[in-house]
Amino acid sequence: MTHRIAAGIMPLLDSAILVAAREKGFAEAEGIDLHLVREISWANIRDRMAVGHFDVAHMLAPMPIACNLGMTPLATPTLAPMALGLGGNAVTVSVALWQKMADAGSVGDLDPTTAGRALRATIAAGAKAGRPTLRFGVVHPHSGHNYELRYWLAASGIDPDRDVEIVILPPPLMADAIGAGRIDGYCAGEPWNTAAVAKGLGHIATVKAAIWKSSPEKVLGVAALWAEANPGELAALLRALYRSAEWCAQPGNREELAGLLSCPHYLDCPVDWLLPALSGQIRSGAGTVQVDDFFLPQAKAATFPWKSHALWFYSQMVRWGQINATAENAARALDTYRPDLYRSALKPLGVALPGANAKVEGALTSPTPVGSAGASLVLGPDGFFDGKVFDPDALDAYVRGQQARD
Template sequence: MADLERPKIKVGFIPIIDCAPIVLAEELGAYERQGLEVEIRREVSWANVRDKLALSKLDASHILAPLPLALTLGIDSVSVPVINAMTLQVNGNALTLSTSLWREMEEAAPELVKAGRPLDARAIAAVVARRAATGAKPLVLASVFPYSPQNYMTRLWLSSAGVDPDRDVRMAVVPPPHTVAYLSGGAIDGYCVGEPWNQQSEALGIGRIAITGPDIWRGMPEKVLGCTESWAANNPNTLRALIKALIEACLWLDEPANRPEAARILSSPRYLNTPAEIMARTLDLPGFHVFQRDAANFPWRSHADWFLAQMVRWKQAPADTDIKAVADRVYRTDIYRAAAREMGVDCPEADRLPPGGHGEPLPTAQQTSEASSFRRRV
């Protein structure tokens, strides 16, 4: 290693299933094989992760895929250039609604609720309209952070039925480990989060899964490996070794025979502190958690293009944002390729696919029209 003979680094994670590469790289000895001494640190919220990266309390972390873009743009409360060195997982999210909201939907739009999952967003639109007409309090739906796949997933689903997420409901932020408690206590009516917190609410009988991430976009990038631009520049060999260790863990995690052991390890109080059977229930869902196959680890710049377009669409970022320039700066395909090649792992030659090439949802004129019509009705 050129950076240090045996680098010691601090890597953060939030207790969600997609922290698995960070955890399993330690449990499998992958960090040690790459000559690294890694201290993994469990954090309580994405705001904590953001702040600790900015203050160099963490060297790298499991982080929401859009958040490095927001931090580099300077549109969050913290402004610091952060890169995405690799994607850690695609898929894995779901939107869970409280059982009381589910009953409201059954009363307001029984034919839509009975149609099964994925739930038609018009069912929740009917509740929103009924509450507005009677002067009842608006629905409160939570995501884990303003710059998150969960926030954009919820917004896309609501707007598909003409619900304006900035006007017709109240959007809240709740850290992933607290979502079940907030739903149980009635502080929110639903939440969008990574597993196992959706399965947990269903198991407790307090919530029902309405839609999953793949219902919106099969293959949506979820969490990535983030570090500040300056740390990456000052520690290129250490970062490359870290990526290689995580690739090894991702390869292991994608083997079906290893999923029961992954569930057992992740259920530990040190990590997710959740019953192993809940972990296994979600890890066993076919194609729901993808850690490495189909170029899942590659930091596609076209993914960044899509997230940045969402930031512009929802007025989080200026309309004149140079999407390509920001995506190229933050999603570092060059760093990932160098590490992957050393591991003998294939990765795409192109940095981007054309719009729609990942199967991602694209805005339509119909959605805009429906949203305007709904606002006139309520």
């Protein structure tokens, strides 16, 4: 019997696992008719999930948490039983802003410390000269993009709420918004950073893989009521997506994957815009920079829904005044990510399953074998560019420390 599953996706590189699951037959092999529906904004994804148009969706990693905390319109219980890869986005600035940053010492190597220092100096010079406040775009208030941009700015000595303006735009509009002079920079997923460089409109200043190594980006969002009513179908989907992630991770499949994603009903962009992120050869605007682990579909437990990731996103919601810090809210955030469902679905495949459901983010400075069930597993390096560590067992202290700095 074939089971139809409706899934919303956004035109982004990190929809790859879902697209390949359908196009390469991994979903069909599990008895699933995976029906992918392209949307233009994350708000549409969120709202169509809420009203039952989608059973599952390609979703911003913090979004299911926001849904469960009642932070969204039509908030509906949502689970995240699987991640859809690590990394995959960047911070792009206009050519004009990049020139000012270069004059202030940014050298084009995508290092977040150097770029952040140069941006801080540029902002200070602009304020002294009476120039307008710089405006940066992010894709949604409850997005990894918003939180990592804010983290990078704050760690660089820039107040995200006073020194710059942050606005919301769908990712495919970001490059054109820079070209129209409506924003000075943005944080978005690929290929929309490469698009700005290819059009001569922008310069990639730094990347997610450098701001937070081995960091989460998108998850499979699942309507909780659908998951409860269809446990077998969900498990089959998780298996199909894992097999798809294995295929996407193979270097020999990059060009075929880029071809699939570039189709009009998916990303509708040139194949050439997708290859930099898949290979790690990032075209910054000042040359090509090799970025290890820019986008990981499968290695380093890239599809595992770490509860420590959920709690870090929650910590940022608290830090930036989106939600109050309470034990109940922390528990809801923690319970949103469901490694138990992931383990149950994938254990029969003998794949690498981490020995724990959470980890200290920033504890690994090099690739490290870790305890696992099934196949062997290597994690790291991970952690934040400023050297800070997030221990999920010390959540309250982490939150207090951030608030004290702010």
